[in-house]
Amino acid sequence: MIKDQVLKKSLIVFSRSYPKVWYRKIVDWFILKLTKSRWTHVSFAFYDDNSKIYICQEATTPVVTRDNLFSWLMPPDEEYQIFSLNWDFDSFKQVLDNVWQKDKEKPYGILQLITTIFSIIFRTKNFVKKGKVCSEEVLFTLLQEGSPFKKSFEGLNFDLNSVSPEDLYKQILFLEGFGLAKLEESISKEVDF
Numbered sequence: 390m391i392k393d394q395v396l397k398k399s400l401i402v403f404s405r406s407y408p409k410v411w412y413r414k415i416v417d418w419f420i421l422k423l424t425k426s427r428w429t430h431v432s433f434a435f436y437d438d439n440s441k442i443y444i445c446q447e448a449t450t451p452v453v454t455r456d457n458l459f460s461w462l463m464p465p466d467e468e469y470q471i472f473s474l475n476w477d478f479d480s481f482k483q484v485l486d487n488v489w490q491k492d493k494e495k496p497y498g499i500l501q502l503i504t505t506i507f508s509i510i511f512r513t514k515n516f517v518k519k520g521k522v523c524s525e526e527v528l529f530t531l532l533q534e535g536s537p538f539k540k541s542f543e544g545l546n547f548d549l550n551s552v553s554p555e556d557l558y559k560q561i562l563f564l565e566g567f568g569l570a571k572l573e574e575s576i577s578k579e580v581d582f
Contacts, residue, residue, distance in 0.1 A: 391471055391574045392443060392459045398473040399481035400434040400573070401527070402445065402458065403558050405468045419506045426555035427577070431527050433485060434458045434471070435478070446485055448526035453492040468577040472561055475569040476537050484535045492521060524552045538564070 405421070405428050408414050417429045432447030443458035462469055474481070521529060531542045541564070547556055564570040 395436055396473065396573065397436055397478050398573070399476040399478055400443075401472050401474060401557075401561060401570075402430075402432050402434050402462070403428040403470045403472075403554060403561075404430045404432075404462060405577070406430065407466050416503075416506065420554070423506070424553045424555055426553055426558075428554040428558055430523050431554040431557050432523060433481075433527065433530060435482060435485065446489060448492070448521050448523045452494045453489070453521065453526060454494070455489065464576050469575075470558075470572060470577055471574045472565070472570045473573050474538070474564075475571075480535050480537075484530060484533050487535075488526075488530050488533065492526065524554050524557055527557055528552045538569075 406413070406417060408417060420426055420429045430447070430449070432445050432449075434443050434445045436442075437444045444455050445458040445462075446455050447453070461467065528542065528547060530536070531538050533539065536542075542560070545560065561570050565572065
């Protein structure tokens with residue numbers, strides 16, 4: 390288990406939740422079924438020397454936050470895959486810190502979450518913009534100066550307003566084939582669409 394190790398690596402996390410709240414179940418159903426995605430969430434993570442835990446930087450309802458990665462990444466309520474990226478840790482952390490200063494605690498709310506789902510499904514612009522949802526936040530970070538993946542992600546047909554967790558997952562698998570990403574941990578099962 391990663392949480393029992395100290396990995397000074399640049400980590401990206403894909404997860405799928407099994408929520409018990411009705412409206413979260415509906416949102417997740419839309420994401421999973423209509424976008425043919427196996428994941429409902431994507432974020433970055435890093436080991437923090439000061440707190441001695443893995444910190445997750447993520448856009449999650451209703452704000453961009455930093456929190457203990459393994460406070461919520463708990464099977465069987467969560468399935469996940471954690472990849473390390475071939476991205477110098479200090480540079481990765483600096484880019485994350487810069488994005489964090491811009492977006493921390495920035496709200497986006499349930500209306501934006503709903504319109505984002507439809508923008509992903511229909512690949513259209515999302516006109517409700519108060520902040521970034523999870524896949525927008527991750528893509529925004531990957532496109533920053535200092536990211537070794539900036540050019541490869543700029544060359545893709547991803548729109549910041551309509552990118553899905555599955556879009557990013559497929560690209561990470563592609564990068565893995567070239568040794569630019571490595572699967573560190575996987576707790577998942579086959580998804581039946």
